[in-house]
Amino acid sequence: MTVNELSARLDSILREVPDKDFDKMCLMEDLCGVTREQMAIYPDKKLSEAAVNAAVKGARRRAAGYPLQYILGKWEFYGRSFKVGEGVLIPRPDTEALVDETIARLGRNKPHGILDLCSGSGCIAVTLAKELPESSVYAVELSPEAFPYLAENVRANGAEVKLLKGDVMNGALLENFRISEEEYLDIDCIVSNPPYLTDREMEELQQEVTFEPETALYGGTDGLKFYRVIACLWKELLKKDGLMIFEIGTEQAEDVKKILTDNGFTDIFTANDATGGIRVAGGYLR
Template sequence: MKLKAYRDFFTDKLAPLYDREEANQFFVIALQHLKGWSRTDIALNPDAELTKNEFEQWNAVLADLEQQKPIQYIFGKAYFYGLEFTVTENTLIPRPETEELVEWIIEENADKGKIKLLDIGTGSGCIAIALAHNLKNAEVHAIDVSAGAIKVAKQNAIDNGVNVTFIEMDILPTPSLSEEYDVIVSNPPYVRNLEKQEIKKNVLDYEPHTALFVDDNNPLLFYDKIAALAKESLKPDGKLYFEINQYLGSETVTMLEEQDYKNIILKKDLSGNDRMIKAEL
């Protein structure tokens, strides 16, 4: 079969599950990973034939996509803030909204002198590594409870040529952080179980639930704990940044106010949802 014809077959098969534009994008991503080609290469090689081995590889990718497995997990790669990251079943797939949080932190700290920064719940390391890559003045540390995530994040730091100190730690029972920081950032679990019906199958079936979900009765568990730890570990004029549940913006602000944080800013993402908070002591 010609590759050009397979593209039509591929997108037609996925059309019932995804819109055609997304299906086409999956084809382009697979084309890059499986053949090292761009969409331009197909136009330049209209008669390119799939070998038997290539046909089997493409069909395996198609079968995974029909099961709504995220394409990032199929190929083990995701892109975040212009960098490439390995992702596994131990790590969430980096989200565009989180790029907006990183951009906010970079904008506010790029012109400062040397700073020490901590990312809590680092997962793939995307926040910590993107900040280390773009804030040359920053000494970056990162924490995660998952040994598997830490292993992936360490490799991602190496692959992206940055130095990040990774620490395996469960912050919930931790009485205090051992160092002081100018910036603490976290994108902790924040999806309530009652919101599971809003979550797509590709997330619900494949991404690690411990990094996603919190109990309905205590949805700010991680935020409250991190804010308490940050009170003792932020340097004077230090800043705390969170990515938050879009439905709990006012509740998160109130929690921070109750912990005596000041200059609290609740910020929307590009989709108009409450998504980020900055607070100072």
């Protein structure tokens, strides 16, 4: 099959997929090694049977609603590549707003102790470690399926991130950060994109999202379980003037601000994502 013939075949398989041109390009580039430029210059180039089969198989899965990111096995976040697959949440552009706000509030060219809770693919921890290279970054993740992706993404991106497998809902985990009877490691910032979907939202998931792990999505009946526990338990680790900053669901700003206030945080703030929705909330422990 030639490049042009494969392109027509994928057009036909992907015809009901919303971003079909983008998805086709990704499949041809990643599974057949044909770039957009090569498609235009060498339309009659013959492709190997293996490459054609891989692209057709990928397109069929995509047409059946399977996430493109899992088919490709990787996705970009903040300009870096992250390995993904079933068992780990796909990094979202929304989460870049959390990273932007965290960097803006901490400031560059200074050392910070940063702890990323519910780290998943490691997109937040790795990005902060690379963007703020003087900092010490720690990442906590519970899922045995997600943890290998976290470790691999730290390694592949050459990031300095210390990893801990554990349950953020369990206060005993804080002991891993203790350096003496009275003191914990210096943590200036706790950042987290925890599971935050409600019962209702879990029932109305888009088909693609149903392939992602429930443990990465479900935040208890009202979606706020992790915010309550993290704000209450993990504030113990924060230094004076320390920052706690969360990604939040589109309708959670008021609830998360209240949770932070109730736990003694002040100078509460929110920030928007690129589409203008309030998707970040945080505060300081003065």
